[in-house]
Every structure is written in structure tokens, then in C-alpha cells.
Amino acid sequence: MRDSGKRAEGGRSSTVSLTVNGSGHDLTLDNRTTLLDALREHLALTGSKKGCDQGACGACTVLVDGRRVVSCLMLAAQCDGREVTTIEGLSPDGVLHPVQEAFVRHDGLQCGYCTPGQVMSAVALLAEGRAGSDQEIREFMSGNVCRCGAYPNIVAAIREVAACDAAV
Amino acid sequence: MTMAEAVPAALGPGVDRVDGRPKVLGAAHYPSDVTLPGMAHAALVRSTIAAGSIVRLDTARAADMLGVLTVITHENAGRLQKGKRNLFFPPPAAPLQDARISYHGQYVAVIVAETRQQAAAAARLIEVTYDRDEPVLTLDDAAASSQSNPYFIDMKRGDAKAAMATAEVTVEGTFTTSPETHNPLGPFTTVAQWHGDTLTVYDSTQNPFHVRAVLAASFGLAEDDVRVLSPYVGGGFGAGLRSWPHTILAALAARVVARPVQLSLTRPEMFTGVGHRPSTMQRLTIAATRDGKLVAIDHEGTSTASMGHEAPTRKPPTRKAPLQSLLKAPDEQPYPITAGTAAAYACPNVAARDKRVRLNIAPIAHMRAPGEAEGNFAIESLLDELSYELGMDPIDLRLRNYAEVQPQTGLPWSSKALRECYTVGAERFGWAQRDPTVGAMRDGRWLVGYGMAGVTFNHYQAKCHARATVHRDGTAHVCSGATDIGTGTYTVMTQLAAEVLGLPVDRVEFELGDTRLPQAPQAGGSGLTTALGSAVHNTCVALVQRVLTLVSDDADSPLRGCTIEDVVAHQGRLQHADDESRGETYSEILGRHGLSELTVDGDSAPSRAEAGVIVGSLVVSRLGRFGRKLVGASHATVPAGGFGARFVEVRVDPELGVLRIARIVSVNDAGRVVNEKLARSQIIGGTVGGIGMAIFEETVRDPDSGRVANATLSDYLIPVNADVPDIDVVFVGGPDPANPIGVKGVGEIGLVGVAAAIANGVYHATGRRIRSLPITIDKLL
Ligand code: FES
Ligand code: FES
Numbered sequence: 001m002r003d004s005g006k007r008a009e010g011g012r013s014s015t016v017s018l019t020v021n022g023s024g025h026d027l028t029l030d031n032r033t034t035l036l037d038a039l040r041e042h043l044a045l046t047g048s049k050k051g052c053d054q055g056a057c058g059a060c061t062v063l064v065d066g067r068r069v070v071s072c073l074m075l076a077a078q079c080d081g082r083e084v085t086t087i088e089g090l091s092p093d094g095v096l097h098p099v100q101e102a103f104v105r106h107d108g109l110q111c112g113y114c115t116p117g118q119v120m121s122a123v124a125l126l127a128e129g130r131a132g133s134d135q136e137i138r139e140f141m142s143g144n145v146c147r148c149g150a151y152p153n154i155v156a157a158i159r160e161v162a163a164c165d166a167a168v
Numbered sequence: 169m170t171m172a173e174a175v176p177a178a179l180g181p182g183v184d185r186v187d188g189r190p191k192v193l194g195a196a197h198y199p200s201d202v203t204l205p206g207m208a209h210a211a212l213v214r215s216t217i218a219a220g221s222i223v224r225l226d227t228a229r230a231a232d233m234l235g236v237l238t239v240i241t242h243e244n245a246g247r248l249q250k251g252k253r254n255l256f257f258p259p260p261a262a263p264l265q266d267a268r269i270s271y272h273g274q275y276v277a278v279i280v281a282e283t284r285q286q287a288a289a290a291a292r293l294i295e296v297t298y299d300r301d302e303p304v305l306t307l308d309d310a311a312a313s314s315q316s317n318p319y320f321i322d323m324k325r326g327d328a329k330a331a332m333a334t335a336e337v338t339v340e341g342t343f344t345t346s347p348e349t350h351n352p353l354g355p356f357t358t359v360a361q362w363h364g365d366t367l368t369v370y371d372s373t374q375n376p377f378h379v380r381a382v383l384a385a386s387f388g389l390a391e392d393d394v395r396v397l398s399p400y401v402g403g404g405f406g407a408g409l410r411s412w413p414h415t416i417l418a419a420l421a422a423r424v425v426a427r428p429v430q431l432s433l434t435r436p437e438m439f440t441g442v443g444h445r446p447s448t449m450q451r452l453t454i455a456a457t458r459d460g461k462l463v464a465i466d467h468e469g470t471s472t473a474s475m476g477h478e479a480p481t482r483k484p485p486t487r488k489a490p491l492q493s494l495l496k497a498p499d500e501q502p503y504p505i506t507a508g509t510a511a512a513y514a515c516p517n518v519a520a521r522d523k524r525v526r527l528n529i530a531p532i533a534h535m536r537a538p539g540e541a542e543g544n545f546a547i548e549s550l551l552d553e554l555s556y557e558l559g560m561d562p563i564d565l566r567l568r569n570y571a572e573v574q575p576q577t578g579l580p581w582s583s584k585a586l587r588e589c590y591t592v593g594a595e596r597f598g599w600a601q602r603d604p605t606v607g608a609m610r611d612g613r614w615l616v617g618y619g620m621a622g623v624t625f626n627h628y629q630a631k632c633h634a635r636a637t638v639h640r641d642g643t644a645h646v647c648s649g650a651t652d653i654g655t656g657t658y659t660v661m662t663q664l665a666a667e668v669l670g671l672p673v674d675r676v677e678f679e680l681g682d683t684r685l686p687q688a689p690q691a692g693g694s695g696l697t698t699a700l701g702s703a704v705h706n707t708c709v710a711l712v713q714r715v716l717t718l719v720s721d722d723a724d725s726p727l728r729g730c731t732i733e734d735v736v737a738h739q740g741r742l743q744h745a746d747d748e749s750r751g752e753t754y755s756e757i758l759g760r761h762g763l764s765e766l767t768v769d770g771d772s773a774p775s776r777a778e779a780g781v782i783v784g785s786l787v788v789s790r791l792g793r794f795g796r797k798l799v800g801a802s803h804a805t806v807p808a809g810g811f812g813a814r815f816v817e818v819r820v821d822p823e824l825g826v827l828r829i830a831r832i833v834s835v836n837d838a839g840r841v842v843n844e845k846l847a848r849s850q851i852i853g854g855t856v857g858g859i860g861m862a863i864f865e866e867t868v869r870d871p872d873s874g875r876v877a878n879a880t881l882s883d884y885l886i887p888v889n890a891d892v893p894d895i896d897v898v899f900v901g902g903p904d905p906a907n908p909i910g911v912k913g914v915g916e917i918g919l920v921g922v923a924a925a926i927a928n929g930v931y932h933a934t935g936r937r938i939r940s941l942p943i944t945i946d947k948l949l
Contacts, residue, residue, distance in 0.1 A: 032285045041284070046201035047194020049402070051353045052435040056881035059353060087194035096192065104188035107849045111654030112191030113354040113402030119192055142888040145881060147353045147403050148654045149856025150849060151892040 016080045020045065021089030029076050035069075036060045038076035039086060047087035047116045051145065058144035061117040061124075062086045068124040070143075087116035090123065098164065099123050102157035110148035118144045122158045131162035183673060183843055186659045187400075187652065196400045199357040199370040204428040207359070208237055210421045211287035212414065212437060213277035213294045215269045218303035218528040218874030219475075222267040222276060226295040230279055233293065235286035237425045240278045240417075242266055248416065251382035256409075257375060257690070258499050259382045260531065261477030263413035264420075269298065270475045271530045272874040273440030275413055280421045280429055303528035303874050307449055307472060314470070318524040319502040323510045323789045325576060326517030331464035335455030339553045343452065343546040344940040346866035347472070348445040349876075349884060350535050352653075354402015355435060356442050358418035361428040366393040371415055373398050374408035374651050375690035380683045382411040383419055399681035404653040405857070406534040407442040409692045410501065414441055439879040443533020444867055446472040448505055450546040460560050460568045462515035469505030469543060470523040474531040476500060500524075501532055505539040510576040510785065512547060512624045513569040518576075528874055534692065536857050537916040540625060541923065545941065548621035548924035553937060556606075562928070563590050563599065566622045574806040576785040581808040585837035585901030586622065589813035592900055593620070593835040597815035606935045614819040616830075617933025621924035623812035623836075625917045628695035629774040629907065633686035634703040636665065636711045637767040640758040642740045644669050646708065647679040650688035650700050654853075655915055656846035660697060661704050663842055664909060668708035669754075670737025678704075686769060694809065694913025699772060701842070701909045707770030712737060714768050715754065718761055725757065726750040775807060775906060807906035810913065811837040814858075814921040818929035825948035827863055829926065831893050836917055837901030840910035847914045848897045854918020855895050860887050862923040863942050 018025050020043060027042050036053075039045045039062070048071055051059030055073040062071045063085040071084075090097045099122045102108070109115040121144050125131055130140045137158050138151070146154065190196040215222075227239040242264045251259025263275050277294050281287035304312045332338060356372040367389065373379050376396040384391045401408060418431035433441050448471045455464040476499040506520035537544075555562040570587060573580050594600070602618040603609050609616040634648040646665040652658045662678040669676065679685065689699055713732050719725035727735065727742055727750075735742045735751070743751025758766060787795040815833040820826070834855050841847045864885040868877045878884045897918075903910025923941055930948070931937050938947050 030283065030285050032289070037284065040201075041203070044203070045194075046197065046203075049194075049198075049353075050200065050355065050432075051402075052881045054435060054880055054882070056435075057353060091193060096189070100192035103192045104184050107185055107188070107845050109185070109188065109191055109654075110656075110849055110853055111352070111354065111401065111403040112187070112196055113198060113352070115191050116194040138890040138892075142890040145353065145886055145888060147351055147405070147886060148849075149853035149887070149892070151856065151887075151889045152852055152895055153849060154889065 014077050016076050018076070018079055019083045021085060021092065027076070031077060033076045034072050035074040035076045035079050035084070036071040039071065045086050045088050049113055049116055051113065058121060059114050059117040061120040061144065063120060063124060068121055087120060090119065097123065098161050099126070099157070102161050106153045106157040106160065108150050108154040108157040110150050114144060114146045118146065118154055125158065126162060126165060131158050134159060183659060183663055183845065185656060185846060186662050198354050198400045198402050199359055199372050199398065200355065200432050202359045202370045202430070204359065204361055207428040207430055208280050208282060208425055209284040209287045210278050210280045210418060210429050210431040211291040212275050213279070213291050214437065214440065215272060215274045215276050217269055217298045217300045218272040218305065219301040220269050220299050222269065222296055223299050224297040225277065227277065230290040230293040233286060233290040235282040236290045237280045237282065239294070240264065240421060240424060241276065245420065248386045248420065249388060251385040251411065254378070256501065257378050257411070258501060259385070259411055260413045261499060262386060263417055268477065270477050271440065271528050273530050273876070275417065278417050278421050280425050305527055305529065305869060305871060305874050307447065307470065307525055312525045312527060315524045317521060319504050319522060321504055321507055321786065322521040323576065323785055324519045325510065325788055328464040328466045328517040328519040331517040332453060332455045332466065335463050336458045337554070337557055338453060338455045339550055339557055340453040341550050341553065341939050343450045343549065345448045345542045345545065346941060347447045348535060348861060348865045349439050349867045350405040350407035350443065350533065351438060351881065351884065351886060352403030352405055352407055355433045355438055356407070356412070356414065357430065357432040358415045359428060359430045360419040360422040362423055365389065367419055368395045368397070369415065369419060370397045372401050372408055374401065374404040374653055374692055376649055376651060376681070376683050377687050378690065379411045379415060383416065386416050387419065396683045397681060398651050401651055401653045404691065405536045406538060406692065408653065409690050410443060410533055412442050435881060436879040439867065439876045440530040443531055445535035445538065446503055446532040448542045450505060450542065452546045452550050454550050454554055456554060456558065458558065460558050460565050462513055462569045464517040465509060465515050467506045467509045467520045467546070468523065470525060471503040471505055472525050472527050472529065472532070473500040473503065475526045475528050501534060503532060503539055505543045508540055508543055508624060508626055509547065511574055512571065514571045514575050515569060529869070536854065537919045540916070541861060541920050544621065544623060544920045545923045545927070548921060549927050549939065552619070552928040552931065561604070562620055563594055566590065576788055577806060579806045582805045582906040583839065583901060583904040584808055584811055586624065586811035588900040589811055589835040589837055590622065592898055593813040593815050593833050596896055596898060597833040599815060606932060611819065613821060615822055615933040617818045617820065617929035617931065619816050619818065619925045619927065619929025619932055621814045621921035621928065623814070623917060623921040625694065625809040625811065625920060627807045627809035628693035629698045630689035630695055631771065631773045632688050632699035632703040633769065633771045634700065634707040635686050635767060635769050636707045637765050638669065638711060638715070638754045639765045640755055640763065642675060642753060642755045644671055644676045645679065646676060646704055647685045648688045648700055648703060649683050649685035650680045650696060651691045652680060653691050655691060655696070655850060656843060657691065657696060657700065659846055660842045661700060664701050664704050665708050668705055668712065668737065670742070671740050675740065694915045694917065697911050697913055698907050701911055702772035702907050703770060705909050706772050707768060710768045710770045711766065712742065714766055715742065715757055719757055724760060726752055805906070808904060808912070810917040812917050812921060814925035816925040816929045818926055818933055820930060820933045820948060822934065825945035827930065827943060827948060829859055829893050833896040833898070834918060835898045835900060836914065837912070838899055838914045839901060839904035839912035841899050842911060844899065847899065850914040851897045851918035852895050854916060855922055856887050856892055858919040858922025859891065861919070861941060862926040863944070866942055
């Protein structure tokens with residue numbers, strides 16, 4: 001072991017049990033590992049993006065026990081025993097979720113980097129019943145920065161899904 | 169072969185982004201998503217002074233941390249060569265070569281460790297002692313050296329000074345814009361891997377072949393021994409046009425640890441590591457007759473740039489400096505602000521000149537409509553002032569001075585529908601309802617203002633290569649080593665290929681983002697669709713030609729003896745233009761000839777007029793009317809860029825200073841629009857960028873240390889969803905004959921004019937003329 005004798009300052013590990021997109025995982029992680037890094041680097045779920053690592057852009061949005069969180073601000077260890085849904089869990093069989101489909105149809109994306117986070121936020125927003133008007137959609141989607149500026153099309157996509165949901 | 173008849177289904181508004189599906193699934197792999205077996209992670213240490221030198225670097229504690237593989241500093245980095253001279257995209261100074269510091273945030277060490285967390289933690293343990301010099305940080309610092317005519321494109325026609333002296337009406341103003349940071353949402357990342365003496369990198373870039381050239385030079389490799397992959401990039405906005413030190417350092421780190429290394433910039437590092445829009449200052453004077461005819465424009469623009477590593481601190485300006493920096497070793501990107509001034513309006517006397525001031529700041533980079541956006545802000549704001557001075561409608565004033573021909577050369581434009589931009593925009597916006605009196609329009613507590621601006625954008629096209637293959641199963645594969653940074657290149661190229669080959673869009677695959685593919689230019693200057701689209705078009709035409717050659721004396725083919733003019737391509741089939749029953753499919757032809765596929769290479773090049781216009785404009789500057797005759801004799805038309813008009817309704821709360829953008833109409837002449845859905849997205853994105861420039865974005869530097877004081881996405885304000893109103897995007901005009909596909913770029917033009925239209929709306933609402941961006945609350949109180 002070439003590292004023997006080296007200092008592991010702050011770098012202690014813990015074992016964390018996560019249910020991600022329905023399947024259970026026991027991970028041994030450096031305590032400093034965020035939920036985002038655990039998903040991306042230990043479970044190879046790179047759909048959730050890191051835009052800032054500071055809780056300011058929403059690119060890393062996932063659902064924890066059904067609620068949207070910015071996964072870069074959560075330590076993986078905080079999620080022990082909890083259920084996480086990522087963009088990969090939205091369409092496990094490859095059939096697009098209605099929100100994903102609407103994003104494509106309305107071109108609610110450009111570079112696509114913010115898109116998984118936007119889609120996860122939109123899914124949660126619809127579930128929370130917060131897509132009642134364009135104004136409401138705009139407000140409640142404002143935690144998800146899109147530097148490409150796809151906002152009007154994102155609003156159009158969510159509006160359409162909300163209208164379909166209301167019609168059902 | 170007439171394209172319009174070929175496959176209308178391949179074009180038009182209905183085609184979704186072909187890369188939309190992987191992107192909404194989270195399955196598109198950006199460089200930061202790349203993991204290679206045995207990959208280590210690198211973290212950077214940045215200087216905490218803006219000028220001076222490193223006296224001591226203590227790396228022992230960091231090196232001793234668990235998981236740390238190496239610490240690289242200028243003391244052990246070894247020799248790296250600087251990239252080859254490049255006028256538009258100057259390579260960075262080779263990193264970690266000496267102890268000198270020329271900006272806050274310059275890299276002083278790289279740590280490589282097993283994990284990202286270990287590398288980041290170890291980076292914080294590096295101790296650096298500096299010998300600090302007094303940095304030069306602001307435009308108005310007396311110690312700042314200023315270069316005149318730094319790009320050798322200062323322009324003039326007539327005699328602006330003399331015309332000013334006798335003009336009936338003169339307006340003037342000083343305009344300033346703040347530094348902005350591109351902040352593409354995907355942090356720039358490099359994953360580097362060596363196989364012996366060949367290097368592969370996954371990189372966030374808009375310019376893969378440039379990155380390849382710089383890496384090859386840095387490590388003394390042949391360009392063919394470097395491969396750059398960038399199939400998905402998380403936005404660029406210009407930050408990815410140059411190559412950056414972190415890319416070189418990732419490759420260096422990978423060589424040192426003999427493992428693949430990922431280096432992903434943190435968000436704060438994105439503020440110093442990949443360029444920024446420089447701050448600018450402009451002095452502008454416009455003179456006119458009482459009835460609104462422009463008689464003279466005098467425009468001087470100054471932009472800031474980094475000091476450069478060769479002379480990192482205060483240096484007296486020398487007369488030779490600009491020539492040297494241009495010809496010998498340019499280390500900064502040209503950033504002209506007044507380059508478009510001479511072409512915007514029919515005004516007989518124009519003087520446009522640029523200056524550059526070098527500071528101890530991080531390197532600059534072109535950012536969406538570099539210089540054009542700033543220059544337009546000044547001109548369109550001051551024209552608005554002139555309209556009030558004359559009591560004339562701002563649209564009428566612009567129409568009164570409409571440039572029917574390109575005014576600097578006197579040659580006709582290849583196409584121009586700016587007049588329609590004004591009239592269609594005014595109609596859709598309801599400009600006629602505007603009460604021209606300042607402060608007259610109200611909605612409850614809100615003061616309402618209507619503002620507008622016109623846009624004349626420059627044209628740009630570079631050389632480009634492509635390859636097209638048709639397979640026996642009737643599918644096609646077309647490729648070129650370009651990038652799609654969200655602009656729609658994958659989709660538009662798929663459509664253009666499908667159009668020529670007569671295939672449904674889902675039978676064509678377009679591949680990009682790999683320097684092993686034919687060489688393409690950068691995704692920049694609003695020129696990629698023109699360059700690459702023309703190359704794809706030409707290459708696919710050549711492929712059809714090749715297929716026809718194959719059957720030229722094939723007795724079994726109904727196409728025997730046909731020339732390309734005789735046929736149309738439709739539904740995977742080539743057929744006689746006047747008798748569709750006489751034809752056959754690609755599959756039939758390839759099958760009969762025992763071929764599994766047929767491939768051709770092709771390219772496109774800018775017309776001679778392209779270079780001619782720049783040179784011609786300068787010839788006119790120097791030789792006046794005689795020059796104009798000379799230029800006129802050698803060219804027929806001037807290839808036109810896009811034109812546009814912006815109409816904005818703003819609302820200002822007079823007590824709180826709150827400014828809201830209520831709605832925007834953006835009308836653009838973008839030539840032929842290949843995919844209206846995606847082109848509209850580009851214009852919307854540009855408009856949102858324009859809102860950011862107008863009212864939010866400002867990179868704040870600490871005046872003493874030169875540190876970027878707001879280097880996070882919570883402190884640096886970017887428009888969010890609730891800041892963006894409905895944006896009505898309209899396209900006017902038609903195919904531009906300057907290129908075979910009739911297009912003009914749409915990547916940047918949407919941004920231009922937005923700031924001026926907003927500022928003009930603010931004046932209309934409040935009577936306050938804001939000449940400095942961004943227009944923040946404090947300026948409205
Ligand atoms: S990466 Fe988590 S909010 Fe930006
Ligand atoms: S699509 Fe690029 S950041 Fe939203």
C-alpha cells in the first residue's frame with residue numbers, strides 16, 4: 001500500500017444504504033461525498049449534472065422521498081435509508097415521461113446540461129400542483145438556471161403537460 | 169437538382185432536435201460525465217494576488233494526504249511549449265513555467281489524487297508566499313497602458329470632424345459596459361489519457377481543432393497524435409473558442425501519473441479560467457440635419473484585456489507594442505467594438521476607432537456578439553437620444569438613414585430585409601400605440617416605456633470539410649469534426665443532408681465532436697451553420713454525383729447517362745425530374761454494384777468577397793472614393809450577416825427602482841431558416857443573454873486585490889425563468905445568395921440590440937438616460 005502512513009484528514013468513510021430508482025445499494029463512501037457525487041461517481045448515474053456544486057443552479061435536482069432537492073447540497077450520508085429518484089429513473093423502459101416528451105417537442109433545451117434538473121423540477125412541480133399558470137410555473141422553476149435561456153419553451157412544455165393532466 | 173422540390177419534409181418548423189432524446193434522458197455524455205478505467209482526479213490552486221511572483225510554495229502537507237498522487241508546480245512541471253501563433257484564438261501562455269503572476273486566479277499548482285474529494289481537500293493545504301506588485305486593475309488607472317488601433321481595422325470615410333463642425337444637431341455620450349462571465353452551465357472539463365506518445369482528450373470546447381493544435385504544440389506532438397472529443401458540450405457562448413491552461417494541465421497531469429485524469433473546473437474557477445467579456449468604454453458623437461439625415465458618426469471604443477504573461481506587470485506603452493502583439497506573439501483575443509459602425513447606416517462621414525487597455529486581469533474571451541453587442545448599445549442608444557432631440561419617431565429616424573448599399577464599400581448587400589424587421593416588428597408590437605412623450609404611459613404604479621433598436625450584424629464564414637456516406641440499407645452517415653453547443657448543429661446538418669440526399673431525417677445520422685472527422689471551424693462568429701451547412705450540402709451533392717457516375721453507363725439503370733441537373737432525390741431514390749417512374753433507390757444501385765457503401769469527402773469555402781469586404785472596407789478607409797472605385801471593380805456584392813429589430817416594453821416602479829421587462833418582439837432577417845423551431849430557440853437564448861447584459865450581469869472585481877468578488881451563481885446574476893417574459897420571435901427575409909444553402913447565422917444576433925432597446929424603453933418610461941450597463945436598481949433611484 002503506497003498510501004500507508006499518509007494522512008486521511010477529514011477523509012473517513014461510512015457505509016450508506018440508498019434506494020436509487022427502485023434498487024438498493026450499500027456504498028462505502030468518503031464522508032465528504034455529496035449525494036450528487038455518489039450518484040455520478042459511485043453509481044455511474046451521470047444524468048444528474050453538476051453546474052455549480054453550491055446549490056445555486058438546480059442542475060443536480062433529484063427527488064429524495066418524492067421531494068425535490070439539490071443533490072450537491074446533500075451529503076450522501078444524510079440519505080441513508082432514503083429513496084432517491086434521478087432522471088434515469090423517470091423512464092426506466094426507455095419510453096419518455098410526458099415531461100421529457102414535452103421538452104423535446106417544445107425545444108425546452110439547447111445544450112441540454114440543465115435539462116435533467118429542469119425535467120426533475122418540472123415533474124415535482126406538476127405533482128405539487130404548482131403549474132396552475134405561466135406565472136406560477138416561472139416562479140417555481142426559477143431555481144433551475146438555464147444559461148442557454150430556454151425558459152419560454154420550458155414554460156410551454158410544462159404548461160402543456162399541466163393542461164393534459166388537468167384534462168384527465 | 170432543385171432542393172426545394174427534393175424533400176420538403178426534411179425542412180421546416182416541424183423537426184425536433186435530434187439530440188433532444190438523449191438530453192432529456194440524461195444520456196448525453198458531456199466531458200464531465202466521462203469516466204475511464206483507472207481515472208484520477210485533478211484539482212487546481214490559483215494565485216491570490218493579481219501581480220507579482222511566487223516566492224515560496226509549500227506542497228509537503230498536500231503531498232502527504234491520503235490518495236494524493238502528485239503535486240505539480242512551476243518547480244517540477246517541466247518545459248511546455250506555447251501553442252502556435254493564432255490571431256483570432258491566441259493560445260494561452262504555457263502554464264506553470266515560472267514564478268510570475270499576472271492575474272488573480274492564475275494557476276500555481278495542480279494536485280492529482282485518487283478521488284475528487286481528496287484532490288480538492290489537498291489543494292487547500294498548499295501554502296504559497298508571494299512577492300506582490302501593485303496591480304493595474306481599472307481602465308482609468310493612470311498606469312494602464314493603452315494601445316491605439318490595436319487590431320489595424322480602424323475605419324473612416326469622408327471627414328467626420330469637418331462635418332461635425334457645421335452640423336445642425338449633435339448628440340454625444342460616453343457609454344460603459346461591465347465585464348461579464350460566460351458561465352456556460354456545464355463546468356469546463358478535460359479528461360486526458362495518454363497511450364504512449366499519443367494523447368486523447370475529452371474537452372468542453374467550441375473549437376476542437378484549435379485545442380488539438382495547442383496540445384500538440386505544448387507537448388511537441390504531431391497534430392495527428394492528438395485526438396479531441398467533444399460530442400456534447402454544456403454550453404459555450406464563446407468561452408470555448410480559445411484553448412485554456414486547464415486543458416494543458418489535465419494532459420500534463422495524466423502524463424505525470426501515467427493514468428487518465430479528469431480535471432473539472434469549479435464554478436468559481438469558471439470566472440477566471442475560461443475568459444470573460446471585457447469591460448468597455450465608448451465615446452460616441454452623432455451629427456445630423458434637423459430633418460434627421462445623419463451627417464457624421466465619430467465612435468471610439470476601448471476594451472480591456474489581460475496583461476499577458478510575457479510582461480505581467482506595469483509596462484510603459486510603446487509605439488511598436490500593437491504591431492508586435494499582433495504580428496509576433498498575440499496573447500490576447502482581438503476585441504474591436506467599433507468594427508460594425510461604418511456598415512450600420514448610410515452616413516457620409518464616419519470615423520471608427522478602437523483602443524485596448526491591458527490590465528492585471530484574467531484573459532478575455534469573445535462572448536456572444538463580442539464587441540457588436542457593446543457597439544450597438546452605444547449607437548442605438550444615442551440614435552434614440554437624437555430622435556427625441558429631433559422630435560422624430562425612432563423608427564423613422566432609422567429608415568431615413570437606411571443603408572440601401574453597404575455604405576463603406578458602396579456595393580449592394582447580398583440580401584437585406586432590415587426594413588421588414590422594422591415594419592413587421594412595429595406592427596406585432598403595437599408601436600403605433602406608443603405615446604412618444606416621456607413618462608406619459610402608466611399602468612397603475614408602473615411607468616411603462618417602449619423602446620426599440622436596430623441591428624446590423626457582420627457576416628463570417630470559414631473553410632470547412634465534411635464526409636458523406638450512403639449505405640446499402642438506404643441510410644446515410646454524414647460527419648464533420650464540429651461541435652454542437654446547444655445551437656442545433658446536429659439537427660440542422662441532419663436536415664440539410666437529408667434534403668440533398670432525398671432521405672427522411674431519421675435515415676440520416678450526423679456525427680460531430682471528434683478531430684478524427686474532417687476538419688471544421690469553431691462554433692463561433694455565427695458562422696458554423698453557413699460553413700458547415702455549405703460543406704454538408706456540397707458533399708451530399710457530390711455524393712449524389714458519385715452515385716450517378718456509378719450508373720453512368722450501367723445498362724440496367726434507368727438513370728444511365730443522367731446528369732445531376734436531370735434528377736431529383738426523393739424517399740431514398742434518385743429519379744428523373746420530369747418522370748418519377750424512371751429512377752431507383754440507393755440500395756438498388758449499391759446492391760447491383762456490389763458495394764456496401766459509397767463515401768465522398770467535400771468542403772466549402774468562403775467566397776472571395778468575404779475577405780474582399782474586410783480588405784475593401786479598409787481600402788476605402790485609406791483611399792477614400794478612389795478606394796471605393798477599386799473595390800467596386802473587384803466585387804459584385806457584400807455578403808450580408810443578419811439584420812434585426814428589437815421592440816421592448818419595460819415597466820419601472822419609480823419609488824423602488826424595480827425594472828421589469830414585460831415583453832419583447834425580436835424580428836430577424838436570418839436568410840433561409842432551415843429549422844424554425846431551433847432557430848427560434850437560438851434567438852430566444854440570445855434575447856435572454858441580452859436581458860442579462862442589460863439589467864443583471866456584472867463580474868465584480870475587488871479594486872485592491874483583483875479578485876472576482878462574485879464568483880458564484882448566486883452572486884453573479886443570470887436571468888432566471890421568472891425574469892424572462894414572452895418573447896415573440898419573427899423571421900423575415902429569404903435565402904441569401906452568398907452561400908449555397910441561403911442561410912445567415914442566428915447564434916449571436918438575438919442578443920444584439922436588446923440592451924439598447926431596454927435602455928431606450930427605460931428613458932421613455934422615466935426620462936433617465938442610462939448609459940452604463942447593467943441598468944441596476946441603484947441607477948433608477
Ligand atoms: S450543482 Fe447543485 S445546485 Fe448547482
Ligand atoms: S439548455 Fe443549456 S443550460 Fe439549459
